Every structure is written in structure tokens, then in C-alpha cells.
Amino acid sequence: QVQLVESGGGLVQAGGSLRLSCAASGRTFSMHVMGWFRQAPGKEREFVAAITRSGDNTYYPDSVKGRFTISRDNAKNTVYLQMNSLKPEDTAVYYCAAVRRLYVPSTSSEYTYWGQGTQVTVSA
Numbered sequence: 001q002v003q004l005v006e007s008g009g010g011l012v013q014a015g016g017s018l019r020l021s022c023a024a025s026g027r028t029f030s031m032h033v034m035g036w037f038r039q040a041p042g043k044e045r046e047f048v049a050a051i052t053r054s055g056d057n058t059y060y061p062d063s064v065k066g067r068f069t070i071s072r073d074n075a076k077n078t079v080y081l082q083m084n085s086l087k088p089e090d091t092a093v094y095y096c097a098a099v100r101r102l103y104v105p106s107t108s109s110e111y112t113y114w115g116q117g118t119q120v121t122v123s124a
Contacts, residue, residue, distance in 0.1 A: 002098050004024050005116070008020040009119045016122070018086065020036070033052060035099075048060070051071065051072050055071065061106075097111035
């Protein structure tokens with residue numbers, strides 16, 4: 001069982017930056033692929049970033065590539081999402097997710113554990 005708690009959301013102007021954190025409980029964090037998803041009102045949950053268990057490889061959709069960076073610290077059981085050059089269309093609730101897999105899924109249905117979400121609002 002893994003429990004995830006996100007933090008770091010807030011209100012920021014377009015062009016600004018935010019860093020989200022996701023703290024995980026348990027002793028198996030390093031065995032889990034970690035991902036970030038987001039969901040805006042009236043829209044489906046969208047893949048934002050994922051990172052392998054070791055942290056050696058990361059994955060992003062084109063919509064955030066070059067602006068967002070996912071990283072992890074297995075010693076601290078924490079995964080991060082650095083978001084730069086934020087746009088109003090990045091406004092959403094951001095969720096941290098985990099799955100114990102060897103490969104990196106990009107669909108929300110493949111992730112087992114979820115945090116409660118943190119709101120990110122980007123004003124124009």
C-alpha cells in the first residue's frame with residue numbers, strides 16, 4: 001500500500017513557475033513508476049509526466065515538453081514536478097500517481113495509487 005500526498009499548488013501568473021511535490025509513504029517507493037496527471041473542469045484526466053523507478057528516464061506529452069520537469073528522490077520518497085513558463089491552459093487539479101511496474105504507463109487507468117490532488121491556477 002502506498003499513500004501519496006501532493007503539495008505546492010497555488011495561483012501564479014502566466015509565465016511563472018511552480019514546483020509540486022508528492023510525498024509517498026511506505027518502503028517500496030523506489031519500486032514504483034511515478035506519474036503526474038491533471039484534470040481541468042469538464043475535461044478528462046490528462047497525462048503530464050512520468051519517471052522510471054531509478055529516475056533515469058522521463059516522459060512528457062508535447063503539451064508540456066520543454067516546460068515541465070519530473071524528478072524523484074528515492075531517499076526522501078518524494079517525486080517533484082517543476083513547472084515553468086506556465087500558461088492559463090495549465091490550470092487544473094494536479095494528481096500524483098504510482099504503479100509498481102517495469103515499464104512506464106501514460107494512461108491513468110494503469111496507475112494503482114493516487115494522491116488527493118493539488119490545485120494549480122494560472123492567470124492570464
